[in-house]
Amino acid sequence: MGLTITEKILLKASNAEVSASRRSVSKKHSIRDKKNISTGEFIWAKVDLSLGNDITAPIAISEFEKLKIKPKIAKKIVLIPDHFVPAKDKSSAQQAKILKEFADKYKIEHYYEVGRMGIEHALLPEMGLVGPGNLIIGADSHTCTYGALGAFSTGVGSTDLAASWATGGVWLKVPETIKFIYKGKLNKWVSGKDLILHTIGDIGVDGALYRAMEFTGDAIRRLDIDSRFSMCNMAIEAGGKNGIIEPDKITFDYIKDRVSAAEFAVYKKEAKDLWSDKDANYVTVKEYDVSKIQPSVACPHLPSNVLPVRSLKKINLDQVVIGSCTNGRISDLRLAARVLRNRKVYPHTRCIVIPATQNIYLQAMKEGLIKTFVDAGAVVTTPTCGPCLGGHAGILTKGERCLATTNRNFVGRMGDLESEVYLSNPAVAAASAVKGRIAHPDEVVKKND
Numbered sequence: 001m002g003l004t005i006t007e008k009i010l011l012k013a014s015n016a017e018v019s020a021s022r023r024s025v026s027k028k029h030s031i032r033d034k035k036n037i038s039t040g041e042f043i044w045a046k047v048d049l050s051l052g053n054d055i056t057a058p059i060a061i062s063e064f065e066k067l068k069i070k071p072k073i074a075k076k077i078v079l080i081p082d083h084f085v086p087a088k089d090k091s092s093a094q095q096a097k098i099l100k101e102f103a104d105k106y107k108i109e110h111y112y113e114v115g116r117m118g119i120e121h122a123l124l125p126e127m128g129l130v131g132p133g134n135l136i137i138g139a140d141s142h143t144c145t146y147g148a149l150g151a152f153s154t155g156v157g158s159t160d161l162a163a164s165w166a167t168g169g170v171w172l173k174v175p176e177t178i179k180f181i182y183k184g185k186l187n188k189w190v191s192g193k194d195l196i197l198h199t200i201g202d203i204g205v206d207g208a209l210y211r212a213m214e215f216t217g218d219a220i221r222r223l224d225i226d227s228r229f230s231m232c233n234m235a236i237e238a239g240g241k242n243g244i245i246e247p248d249k250i251t252f253d254y255i256k257d258r259v260s261a262a263e264f265a266v267y268k269k270e271a272k273d274l275w276s277d278k279d280a281n282y283v284t285v286k287e288y289d290v291s292k293i294q295p296s297v298a299c300p301h302l303p304s305n306v307l308p309v310r311s312l313k314k315i316n317l318d319q320v321v322i323g324s325c326t327n328g329r330i331s332d333l334r335l336a337a338r339v340l341r342n343r344k345v346y347p348h349t350r351c352i353v354i355p356a357t358q359n360i361y362l363q364a365m366k367e368g369l370i371k372t373f374v375d376a377g378a379v380v381t382t383p384t385c386g387p388c389l390g391g392h393a394g395i396l397t398k399g400e401r402c403l404a405t406t407n408r409n410f411v412g413r414m415g416d417l418e419s420e421v422y423l424s425n426p427a428v429a430a431a432s433a434v435k436g437r438i439a440h441p442d443e444v445v446k447k448n449d
Contacts, residue, residue, distance in 0.1 A: 073164065074108055086384070142326075191230065196230060197297075210240075221248060299312070309428050318396070324405055346437075397416050399418060
């Protein structure tokens with residue numbers, strides 16, 4: 001029986017030397033020189049990158065310091081304060097300070113302070129820190145984003161994060177894989193965000209529980225890298241252990257200027273086997289004709305409560321948020337600006353735009369996108385996860401509604417338990433900001449625009 005791309009990455013990682021003492025853990029779990037791997041099997045795998053943020057890393061740091069040792073993988077640790085920054089109060093300032101002091105103490109190269117940082121799941125790919133075949137863990141559920149580059153990436157708890165710093169590895173259970181095949185041509189205004197919302201709406205928020213979600217098909221091969229990031233980012237909203245797309249030309253075009261020539265050569269060489277075998281085993285195969293998918297919105301209070309935009313015209317909005325690790329990249333901002341250009345945000349609706357990284361912010365300035373947003377009556381903030389988790393910079397009060405390009409709309413996600421959050425792609429969000437209600441982009445952008 002052949003292997004899926006997820007299984008191949010895990011097999012390779014489980015054959016890598018992780019800790020000099022790991023053989024003493026249990027001879028029963030000896031994994032060196034494994035020739036195959038099985039779903040449901042527990043493996044000890046080498047970590048290529050270990051990520052923490054200002055919410056999760058302080059817990060990991062506290063546990064790690066109890067060991068009274070130095071990090072085994074200091075060069076592979078990434079610390080990014082992005083959830084409550086710039087600090088909104090004394091407590092959030094203290095959280096960020098813990099990261100800074102730990103980075104100083106152990107000379108953590110990949111620590112990114114405000115002004116250098118970005119939303120973690122946009123920053124790491126942008127900086128070339130993740131790539132095809134990598135095994136990446138992060139104490140943040142949306143670490144699954146990097147599957148867009150052909151990596152196995154998944155969220156873990158803070159104690160698992162601390163353990164990886166001490167040993168260089170992580171215990172994982174090999175997940176079953178669901179194969180999602182997308183065929184056909186995308187309709188106007190439809191993006192990867194709509195494909196993943198449609199998929200979650202189909203299978204439910206637990207439809208891929210602890211399973212790898214492998215996205216493939218001719219429609220996926222035509223998707224730009226940002227749409228791929230959006231899809232893999234939201235695998236966790238279906239309960240997925242990871243989302244993953246086999247690397248191709250689009251993948252390598254993205255990473256080639258972000259890594260050294262030597263690193264690029266290694267990625268290219270190893271990617272030759274980063275394809276699922278024809279006889280790989282899938283627990284389920286789902287097929288979608290994307291020509292039947294329209295711009296969609298996830299309604300409160302689940303990402304699976306998905307409806308077409310055109311059926312929601314009577315939903316008035318108090319706030320629109322364009323940004324996050326799901327849709328805060330430059331193509332997302334370009335799309336939103338296209339809709340907002342020469343138009344005004346509805347007078348009684350707030351529109352908050354959040355470029356996901358400093359480089360994206362600068363690029364948006366160079367292209368005049370920031371001016372477009374400000375001229376329209378939107379506000380543009382520094383990179384932050386703030387409103388997505390109800391942290392700051394866009395908290396909702398009782399009875400308020402927000403349409404966001406974020407990834408979750410649970411009860412109280414953006415603030416008050418009696419507020420509501422809807423999810424959409426950036427074009428729908430921008431059109432809705434103009435109308436002050438959920439709106440299809442065609443209601444705003446005319447054919448000759």
